[in-house]
Amino acid sequence: MGINTERDVEANLQIGPTDQGFVRIFIEAGDVEIPMDFDPDEAQEIAEEILAAAATARAVTD
Known part of the structure; x- marks a missing residue:
């Protein structure tokens, strides 16, 4: 399985700051949490990667 393999799985995604100065990405799917x-610099890098992926995906569908 890879990134292009479709799956029929429902999950909840929450993103926010913690009281310890980190950014938390919290995923809940069924019984799995x-x-x-991530420290703020790592979170910024992840955000940039998501934006780059969105731009690439948009180019594929245009």
């Missing part, structure tokens, strides 16, 4: 904490 995945909290991932």
Whole structure:
């Protein structure tokens, strides 16, 4: 399985700051909870990667 493999899975995604100065991405799918904490610089890098991926995906559909 890879990034292009479609799946029929429902999940909840929450993103926000923690009281410890990190950015948390929290994923909940069924009985599985995945909290991932990133320092602000890592979070900024992830945000830039998401924006770049969105631009690439948009170019594919245009």
